[in-house]
Amino acid sequence: MKTVIFSGTSEGRTLCEQLSRAGQEAVACVATEYGKQVMPALPGIRVHTGRMDAAQMADFLRGVETAVDATHPYAVEVSQNIRQACQQAGCRYLRLLRPKTHVEGAVHVPDARAAADYLAQTEGAVLLTVGSKELHCFTAVPDYAERLWPRVLPAEASMQICKTLGFPAAHLILMQGPFSEELNCALIHMSGAKWLVTKDTGEAGGLPEKLAAAKKCGCRVILIDRPQEDGLTPEQVRQLLLPEPPMRFPLFVDLTGRRCLVVGCGKIGAHRAEVLLRYGAEVIVVAPEGEAPAGAVHHRRAFEPNDLDGVFLVTAATDRRDINHEIYTLCVQRNVFVSTADNREECTFFFPAVRTGANLSVGLVSDGSDHKKTARAARAIGQVLKEESRT
Ligand SMILES: C[C@@]1(CC(=O)O)C2=NC(=C\c3[nH]c(c(CCC(=O)O)c3CC(=O)O)Cc3[nH]c(c(CC(=O)O)c3CCC(=O)O)/C=C3\N/C(=C\2)[C@@H](CCC(=O)O)[C@]3(C)CC(=O)O)/[C@H]1CCC(=O)O
Numbered sequence: 001m002k003t004v005i006f007s008g009t010s011e012g013r014t015l016c017e018q019l020s021r022a023g024q025e026a027v028a029c030v031a032t033e034y035g036k037q038v039m040p041a042l043p044g045i046r047v048h049t050g051r052m053d054a055a056q057m058a059d060f061l062r063g064v065e066t067a068v069d070a071t072h073p074y075a076v077e078v079s080q081n082i083r084q085a086c087q088q089a090g091c092r093y094l095r096l097l098r099p100k101t102h103v104e105g106a107v108h109v110p111d112a113r114a115a116a117d118y119l120a121q122t123e124g125a126v127l128l129t130v131g132s133k134e135l136h137c138f139t140a141v142p143d144y145a146e147r148l149w150p151r152v153l154p155a156e157a158s159m160q161i162c163k164t165l166g167f168p169a170a171h172l173i174l175m176q177g178p179f180s181e182e183l184n185c186a187l188i189h190m191s192g193a194k195w196l197v198t199k200d201t202g203e204a205g206g207l208p209e210k211l212a213a214a215k216k217c218g219c220r221v222i223l224i225d226r227p228q229e230d231g232l233t234p235e236q237v238r239q240l241l242l243p244e245p246p247m248r249f250p251l252f253v254d255l256t257g258r259r260c261l262v263v264g265c266g267k268i269g270a271h272r273a274e275v276l277l278r279y280g281a282e283v284i285v286v287a288p289e290g291e292a293p294a295g296a297v298h299h300r301r302a303f304e305p306n307d308l309d310g311v312f313l314v315t316a317a318t319d320r321r322d323i324n325h326e327i328y329t330l331c332v333q334r335n336v337f338v339s340t341a342d343n344r345e346e347c348t349f350f351f352p353a354v355r356t357g358a359n360l361s362v363g364l365v366s367d368g369s370d371h372k373k374t375a376r377a378a379r380a381i382g383q384v385l386k387e388e389s390r391t
């Protein structure tokens with residue numbers, strides 16, 4: 001086996017999807033049954049379930065070329081074990097790091113202890129969403145039993161930790177995520193929290209829903225930053241493991257009278273609808289909000305699968321990842337060209353930057369990695385066409 005991915009995170013899962021799509025084989029290691037459940041069945045990807053120590057990992061990695069450590073950003077010990085096992089097994093180690101979040105207006109602290117020190121100088125109730133392992137640090141906060149509301153997993157062990165540390169039962173929130181913005185808001189109201197403490201767990205860890213709730217409820221955020229760690233972005237890992245895909249072929253297709261569907265009508269959808277109209281397409285826009293350009297038919301509602309009936313091409317440009325993904329999946333099943341505005345992996349065609357003039361039609365895309373460059377080059381090409389039409 002060439003590649004082993006220590007996964008259990010959404011980044012690990014995405015990498016497995018990319019490898020599978022490129023026809024590569026790999027083993028994805030997950031520690032728990034839960035980790036296994038969230039791993040979809042992917043051609044070429046075998047899932048290994050079960051916790052391993054460094055020695056077992058070294059055994060497992062013998063003969064493997066590359067191990068990708070895509071474990072949780074706060075799982076420091078696991079990462080150390082993987083690094084050590086790679087050294088023993090003579091296997092290349094790549095650490096895939098989740099991008100860090102900078103939150104405007106939040107108090108950034110390096111660790112749980114620093115969060116507790118900061119809280120000691122403040123007043124008001126605190127919703128603690130940092131799990132149970134580091135809860136002991138927070139007993140340093142004066143009146144912690146009255147001020148703090150820990151939210152921990154409804155597991156025997158977590159409950160025991162809370163009890164031992166002296167947190168009153170009335171303040172314990174025993175729940176398993178995912179937590180929506182609404183649920184976070186309800187918990188902030190219930191506890192009367194003026195502060196919310198969280199780790200920088202990224203999108204997959206429910207951070208956006210916590211931040212949105214805190215903002216809505218006027219609750220300040222203390223963000224425990226990631227442990228300092230060197231590593232690679234998901235894009236860098238992808239480039240190291242996968243061969244460069246060939247560039248996309250520009251297909252200059254006749255759109256007159258063809259039905260094109262634009263889902264979502266924000267800045268992106270509205271612009272794309274307008275471009276497609278210019279090329280003579282019959283444009284159907286489906287979006288509850290926004291203003292479709294004149295000439296398009298606008299259905300003011302959410303997307304429904306039968307919107308795809310009789311459609312030639314689709315652009316999925318809603319602000320909802322789950323909806324865009326659903327549209328992409330349905331289009332692939334139906335063999336309809338689809339461009340998904342928030343995920344270049346989910347594009348069977350790229351929506352190009354288009355410029356016309358002097359009887360020329362130019363469509364421009366990059367390899368998918370630099371949209372700003374595409375926009376810049378398209379502006380320059382626009383100038384060339386302008387000059388051409390003067391001559
Ligand atoms: C050419 C153009 C046509 C058009 O949109 O009409 C276009 N993007 C343009 C500009 C642009 N797009 C973005 C920025 C902000 C800066 C930045 O992030 O770099 C800027 C710059 C700006 O606005 O100046 C953000 C962005 N774009 C995509 C993602 C998701 C991802 O990469 O996964 C994200 C992050 C979104 C997020 O954060 O959520 C994805 C795609 N954008 C594509 C097309 C497809 C590939 C073509 C290519 O790569 O060349 C592709 C793959 C899929 C598709 O949509 O078909 C248009 C130039 C129009 C013109 O000048 O006429």
Ligand SMILES: NC(=O)c1ccc[n+]([C@@H]2O[C@H](COP(=O)([O-])OP(=O)(O)OC[C@H]3O[C@@H](n4cnc5c(N)ncnc54)[C@H](O)[C@@H]3O)[C@@H](O)[C@H]2O)c1
Pocket residue numbers: 263264265266267268269286287288289290301302303317318319320323340341342371
């Ligand atoms: N490809 C690009 O060039 C590019 C550039 C910037 C942003 N983006 C991405 O594109 C997406 C759209 O960006 P935007 O700025 O236009 O967003 P926006 O928030 O302005 O608009 C979102 C639109 O989606 C609609 N919508 C939401 N749920 C829907 C559903 N279930 N069915 C149909 N419509 C639904 C809304 O009514 C709205 O019209 C975002 O995901 C953004 O990250 C892409």
